[in-house]
Amino acid sequence: MNLQKQRRKRGVILTPQGWQKLQTAKAEAEDCENDGIRYSLEALSFRIGLDSDTLCKVFNRQIGVDRSTLNRCFAAFKLLLDPQDYYRPQPEGETITGLSENIRKIRWDWGEAPESGVFYGRTEELSKLKHWIIEEHSRLVALLGMGGMGKSCIAVKLAREIQDRFELIIWRSISGCSAVNDFIAGLLKFFANDEETNLPETLDGKISRLIQYLREHRCLLVFDNMETILKGCDASYRKNGFCNCLGHYCEGYEGYGELLKRLGETLHQSCVVVTSREKPQEIGLLEGENLAVRYLQVKGLPAAEAQKILMGNGCFSDSPTDYQQVIEFYGGNPLALKLVSRTIQNLFAGNLSEFFKQKPGVFGHIRELLDGHFDRLSHPEKEIINCLSSNCQAASFTELRSQISPNISLSNLMESLESLTDRCLIDKDTPKFIEKGATVFYLQPVVREYAMSR
Numbered sequence: 001m002n003l004q005k006q007r008r009k010r011g012v013i014l015t016p017q018g019w020q021k022l023q024t025a026k027a028e029a030e031d032c033e034n035d036g037i038r039y040s041l042e043a044l045s046f047r048i049g050l051d052s053d054t055l056c057k058v059f060n061r062q063i064g065v066d067r068s069t070l071n072r073c074f075a076a077f078k079l080l081l082d083p084q085d086y087y088r089p090q091p092e093g094e095t096i097t098g099l100s101e102n103i104r105k106i107r108w109d110w111g112e113a114p115e116s117g118v119f120y121g122r123t124e125e126l127s128k129l130k131h132w133i134i135e136e137h138s139r140l141v142a143l144l145g146m147g148g149m150g151k152s153c154i155a156v157k158l159a160r161e162i163q164d165r166f167e168l169i170i171w172r173s174i175s176g177c178s179a180v181n182d183f184i185a186g187l188l189k190f191f192a193n194d195e196e197t198n199l200p201e202t203l204d205g206k207i208s209r210l211i212q213y214l215r216e217h218r219c220l221l222v223f224d225n226m227e228t229i230l231k232g233c234d235a236s237y238r239k240n241g242f243c244n245c246l247g248h249y250c251e252g253y254e255g256y257g258e259l260l261k262r263l264g265e266t267l268h269q270s271c272v273v274v275t276s277r278e279k280p281q282e283i284g285l286l287e288g289e290n291l292a293v294r295y296l297q298v299k300g301l302p303a304a305e306a307q308k309i310l311m312g313n314g315c316f317s318d319s320p321t322d323y324q325q326v327i328e329f330y331g332g333n334p335l336a337l338k339l340v341s342r343t344i345q346n347l348f349a350g351n352l353s354e355f356f357k358q359k360p361g362v363f364g365h366i367r368e369l370l371d372g373h374f375d376r377l378s379h380p381e382k383e384i385i386n387c388l389s390s391n392c393q394a395a396s397f398t399e400l401r402s403q404i405s406p407n408i409s410l411s412n413l414m415e416s417l418e419s420l421t422d423r424c425l426i427d428k429d430t431p432k433f434i435e436k437g438a439t440v441f442y443l444q445p446v447v448r449e450y451a452m453s454r
């Protein structure tokens with residue numbers, strides 16, 4: 001078959017940028033023309049004038065389509081197709097010149113990466129992350145935040161947007177992961193096209209071999225859900241009433257700490273992105289003194305984007321205050337907003353004000369989400385949360401100290417308060433130097449409500 005024929009058969013595929021353009025225009029059209037309800041495949045097919053099979057190919061970005069098909073999709077949403085919006089796929093494994101025999105192909109393994117679906121906002125977060133990784137060559141970057149805040153989604157979006165800067169991309173979900181020796185062995189095998197037979201025996205040796213690859217080639221590794229191997233606070237780890245286990249690893253998984261430490265400390269040209277609900281101790285220790293190690297606290301979505309989630313999931317109201325109240329209550333947490341939308345649709349036909357009139361508080365999966373965080377806390381940490389929850393306003397350190405049980409020593413209070421901010425369970429406002437005020441700590445409304453009802 002000649003080359004031209006082959007090309008025609010492969011067609012073109014949307015780039016992440018083109019895909020996002022189309023998704024955003026579609027979401028906007030849904031907001032404006034379809035009461036915020038997502039178009040069904042049939043409705044899209046009717047609107048664009050293409051059959052649903054072809055549309056699936058366009059949106060799934062796995063199989064090429066004609067460029068005229070993309071033109072048609074874009075035109076249906078009043079968009080112009082730019083050359084940066086699509087590319088001609090290379091057959092998987094096509095050779096890049098200049099690479100060694102061991103890694104000689106553009107390769108990726110997205111593992112269990114969540115599918116990149118509708119994604120709103122986060123432009124500031126993404127540009128900060130890109131700056132760290134591309135401009136500053138950070139080697140270890142952590143995305144930290146409460147469950148459901150969108151850490152994994154940001155990591156997928158980031159990886160897809162910067163994938164062409166790397167020779168190799170690997171996504172690993174750490175939950176249910178094996179012992180660190182097997183984990184690294186799996187990575188090394190992937191690097192070496194399954195040809196790696198002579199693996200070093202020790203953990204140290206395996207990490208060194210991994211770093212050797214990361215030095216020779218620019219690779220992007222994502223370790224998702226790191227908190228699943230971090231220790232919760234069970235009674236055996238409480239020392240003098242304080243649990244000093246935050247960011248430490250569960251028994252048998254300590255080697256992952258060594259792995260992160262070496263990846264952050266040692267020179268290489270790759271980047272490892274970690275997502276976690278809690279800050280692994282290596283990130284805390286290395287960040288700051290070492291520009292190659294960074295972390296980003298992922299907070300709730302701003303109101304405009306959070307509202308799109310509610311509307312996109314079939315919730316509506318005539319009053320902007322209704323949206324605002326629901327968004328503030330759930331702290332802009334995208335998962336909580338999606339979960340609550342389902343209930344609002346099921347029980348209140350999507351009517352936000354009807355739902356809010358019931359003062360529903362914390363329920364269902366949102367309670368389970370918070371249970372997951374709270375069950376891991378030490379006694380002093382729980383005391384601080386209780387104290388802040390009975391005090392609706394934010395409290396400074398001095399105010400907290402005067403209100404908290406005298407059984408909790410000053411050092412316990414300081415350590416626990418720091419660990420709660422690292423666990424992303426309390427927020428703080430630090431005044432600018434010129435204001436000379438004190439830092440104040442507070443809970444998001446949903447966390448306060450949850451703590452009060454426990």
Ligand SMILES: Nc1ncnc2c1ncn2[C@@H]1O[C@H](COP(=O)(O)OP(=O)(O)O)[C@@H](O)[C@H]1O
Binds near residue numbers: 147
């Ligand atoms: N920026 C966003 N726009 C739209 N939906 C989002 C966004 N961020 C997260 N979500 C949705 O919220 C849910 C939780 O996101 P996820 O990335 O899994 O959170 P985390 O990793 O912090 O626990 C997912 O269903 C995801 O689709």
Ligand SMILES: [Mg+2]
Binds near residue numbers: 151152153224275
């Ligand atoms: Mg996640």
